[in-house]
Amino acid sequence: MPDSNHNSKFIIQKSNWLPPGQTATDRFRVTGERGPTEAGLDEANWRLVVDGLVDKPFELTLDEIYALSTYELMTDIHCVTGWSYKGIRFTGFPLAHLLNQAEPKQAAGYVWFGAYSARNHDTSLPIEIARLETWLVTHADGEPLAVEHGYPVRTLTPARYLYKSLKWVHHISLLAEDRPGFWERTSLYHHNADPWPGDQRYETGTMKPKAIARLREANSFDRYRDKVIISIDLSGWAPKCLDMHGLQFKNCNLRGARLAGVDLSGANLTNSDLRDADLSGADLREADLEGANFAGADLTNTDFRGANL
Template identity: 45%
Template sequence: MNSTKNPRHSPGQSITDKFPTVGEKNPSPDILDWKLEVVGLVKRPLTFSWEEFSELPKREGQWDTICVTGWTRLDDKWGGVGLAEILGLAEPLAEARFVRFVAYSTRDHDTSLPLEYANEHVILATELNGEPLSQKRGGPVRSVCGGKYFYKSLKWVRRIELLAEDKLGYWEEVSSYHNNADPWKNERYSSRPMATDEFAERVGKRDFSDAFAVRDEQFKQLNGVDLSGGRFERAQIKGCPLHYVVWTGANCSGANFTLCNFAGADLRDAILVGADLEGANLQNADLRGADLRGASLTAAKFVRGEHSAKIEGARFLRSDIENEGLSSKEQAFLLAPEQGAIIE
């Protein structure tokens, strides 16, 4: 991912010409019999076959693709059918205020938007930059919403539902992603801190296994606190300040540290196998001897001149480093023989 600074992009983002695959990789099997339903608070519930959908008037939109993990693609051109076209046929009732999109997904992946905003900014896309939309990118039909983080755009759309009251989507509910998702306001997460008593107890026991916390400022208290050998397996600690934590030899296997700031952290010999480090800042962190095999590294940051991460003896899978979500600069650093990482 060749990334550069650009005053056009929203805070905390880097520009890339790559298109990393994030979220679900495959739809549910019943997508083979694709159809699109429009239900809820409408005068005319509708069902479109692929042939019927393909005959609807087309619309194009050019928007930046802004991923919450920290990368942005400028000026992607999407083609398909405007949401307004479909809703014009379905005729929303006066009490309809929100629109929910539901995917062909084994976990019923969904998201929602205010109806007024969605009507102006959403395309049911079948093309990306002049090419048919691949299944990997959400084809045959995905919603694309301009001006929001990309989790408000949904792969493999199967149903559009009009609602009087909002319903939090999958990522908004499970990962506490911000429901408004305005990238210019840096609305990535809604804060969901851990209970104060629970936090203190976990620190005392050095056990954060299976913990859940989002944008939790309590974690600043761990600055310099020795939690060597601590347990963080399967923890979901997202968007939290973890600078200068001392987690030498800690077991963080399967943990989710998306968008956490580990600057200056001591992670020597830590077990980060299968950890989610998407968008994490690991600059100036000491990762010597750590095991990062199977870790998700999309948009992670290791390089900062003389304050780059120390990775001698750290173990990585080459396939994790060479994934399309890591910038070329970061890839080159991790693979450089002089850095001393063990690449498998």
């Protein structure tokens, strides 16, 4: 473990610290996967691989990572689901140390990060952002990272939404072309992920107006169950079919929607606007509702058992 007498301290915080659309929270919340693969917790055999378009690829053991972790970073973190946490102190070191050791080739334009993850979780950043902004960290507020937060080692890029930071990092590879990460592929999260200019949470809406009209009039939602529907306007909607289980409406406008008695069990409504919606008697068991806005909604007898709020 790194010694408690760290030799350098960095502060990355804005005076106006809360980005547009974010809400302050009083804790470091857990999002995404809760734990790595078994290999990710095998400290004796744990390795970080650094390769790709570099002149000097190498691997590091966990002890070598701890030996490098002699820096402190005080920063704020921002999750795409709408929460921000102010003033958390991480222990680790800048990624630039590893990039300098690897000596990237001129063709390297992106840094890809892979995790010890059952679903092969990954993310990527332009090399200039990764070099300037990304850290590898082992501790938070003086304590080893909790497993659900990335123990033993995670990346942290405070200038971007937290989905650009990777828990249980295992592999860093330099690439000529970008390789979109897990959340960009599965949920169409915005590749830039900048919380400040333009609130870059998602790419543009995923359906054209005629397709949205067909959705509004659908008598069955079976054809939509394997789709991720992003950033469309369904305000005031009264669906004809009440079986909406498992549907994914992320960052959608459902304000004033008439959803009484609807089966939304297992659905994903993250960051959606459900203000003034009628959800009385609706089934939201096991639904992912993180970041959803229910202000003014009728939640009489709504079933939230097992939901992620």
